[in-house]
Amino acid sequence: MSSMTTTFADLTTIGVGGPISSFIEPADDDELIDSIRRADGGRIPLAVIGGGSNILVADEPFDGVVLRDARRGVSIVDGGSTGSGGNRVRIKAQAGCVWDDLVDATVSRGWHGIEGLSGIPGTVGASVVQNIGAYGQEVATSVRSVRVWDRAALVVRDIEASRMGFGYRTSMLKHSMYQAPGVPDRRFFPTPRFVVLAVEFELFRTGYATVGYGQLAKALGVEVGAEMEPARVRTAVLSIRGAKGMLEDARRYNLAAMRGMRAQSGLAAALSHQKGLDEESLADRHSCGSFFVNPVLPLRRGATLPPEAPRFEAVLPDGSPGVKTSAAWLIEHSGFARGFRVTPQARASLSTRHTLALTNRGGATAEDVAVLARTVAAGVLSTFKVDLMPEPVIVGVDVP
Incomplete structure (x- = not known):
């Protein structure tokens, strides 16, 4: 696609924002890191984005580089089979993987730990920057480690979950963009000092998910603390989020600027879920x-x-x-x-x-x-x- 015709309105869930000078989608680690180094070395403004769901950008032209990670692989690190022993499975997801595609893939295997985070727009990389949370879960509880590119030291680092500084809707990655709350750091804004390359998660391979939130328990007809199949929890969460208008409009993935980001199975399910909604209801998702x-x-x-x-x-x-x-x-x-x-x-x-x-x-x-x-x-x-x-x-x- 032509970078001169791409706008933040094309790339964001809210559909606003001005034209972008340079838009690139690196397909491997080397290209991703090289693109960041070139921008930083030339002191060119850099915005690394995921699904465009947690950003509001001005209407004026963005005279810099917008980078969207096209690496979307997911692999099993350990514990994926019954014979491996234990009740845990470790998986590694590249930062560009759409978050709900990851949740869908894990729940379809019967794994649990992130099912309450179903339907949250964005990517795996953004999930740990923001420490996304909903319906009694936060991503922090399932993260084992995060691989990042350190823009200051110019090295790849693996950061253990205990060192991520996770808090309510925040992390040390997010903090690295600001001098103080709400005050951007000119060197590292709007992209953190630490750019996420991949995240390793630890999930439960067998058993049932615990329903830890009152509204979710009510929707499922159980008490808080009850155990439930992860797929049923995911279905209930998607239904609740949809009723609140807090799902993204999946039609955006048919646009040229977004095409290919989502797994086809996940996109088909999302489009089916919103079928029949009128334009007023769909606008609530923008x-x-x-x-x-x-x-x-x-x-x-x-x-x-x-x-x-x-x-x-x-x-x-x-x-x-x-x-x-x-x-x-x-x-x-x-x-x-x-x-x-x-x-x-x-x-x-x-x-x-x-x-x-x-x-x-x-x-x-x-x-x-x-x-x-x-x-x-x-x-x-x-x-x-x-x-x-x-x-x-x-x-x-x-x-x-």
């Missing part, structure tokens, strides 16, 4: 996913929230105890209903199904999304004195 992270507050600050506000035990970045509350609840109770638009004609709105998703209703620009984000964040700050922190990587756009 988002960055959850736009704001759930705030984690000091205990004293959490105690000032209304009694009915959701509260969960949490740990602050400094290791002290805190309380996590729901960003969606704060948004809704600040007067922003599902489907809220800044003006009746606005092309960006809150999802009609979930207030945590900011969506492109058709023809929206990055600035349209930014105006909506600023409006919502200002409303929450005014009502509850809580600052909302964006979850996506924000490039060239003024949001809170």
Whole structure:
């Protein structure tokens, strides 16, 4: 494809963003690392992206290199057969593998450990940067090690899970892009210092998955802590996410800029799952996913929230105890209903199904999304004195 005609709107789930000077898809380790080294050596802005699901980029041209990893292999490292002993299996997935293709492949074998993360858009590489989580699971609990290219030391490193600095929707990889929370590091932004090459996971090869989340348990008709076949858990998770509009629009993989990214079996299943949805429902999927992270507050600050506000035990970045509350609840109770638009004609709105998703209703620009984000964040700050922190990587756009 011609790099001059590729835009971030072509590559992202929210479908906004300007044209790209150079778009490349390395097919092997050497090409990937060489491409990064050339960009860094020439001090050319570099954006390494996966599925484009957790990024919001400005409408202006991106005068740099956008790299999307085309290495999508998955291999069994150890424990894949009954005769190998034990109940664990170790697999290695290259960073460019679409995350839900990996989940589908493991669940189809009866393996469990990541089934609760079904339907999350993006790639394996992005999964560990963000420490994705949903329905009682986080990717961190299944990661054994991460292979990265260190852009500062110019070496390949293998980082054990215990050294990854995993936290709520974060990791040491994500931290390496910022000088302070929300303050980009000019040298390593919007791409971390450590670019993921591959991830080794350890999953359970036999047995049943534990249902560890109330909403999921209710959907399955069981109690929290019940054990269930991984395939049934995956089906329930996809159904819940679909009802909230928190699955991507699988039609994007038929576009020229996205073609070939997904395994055909996974794409066929995703297209079948959304068959029959009207355009309004599909527009709810044109988002960055959850736009704001759930705030984690000091205990004293959490105690000032209304009694009915959701509260969960949490740990602050400094290791002290805190309380996590729901960003969606704060948004809704600040007067922003599902489907809220800044003006009746606005092309960006809150999802009609979930207030945590900011969506492109058709023809929206990055600035349209930014105006909506600023409006919502200002409303929450005014009502509850809580600052909302964006979850996506924000490039060239003024949001809170």
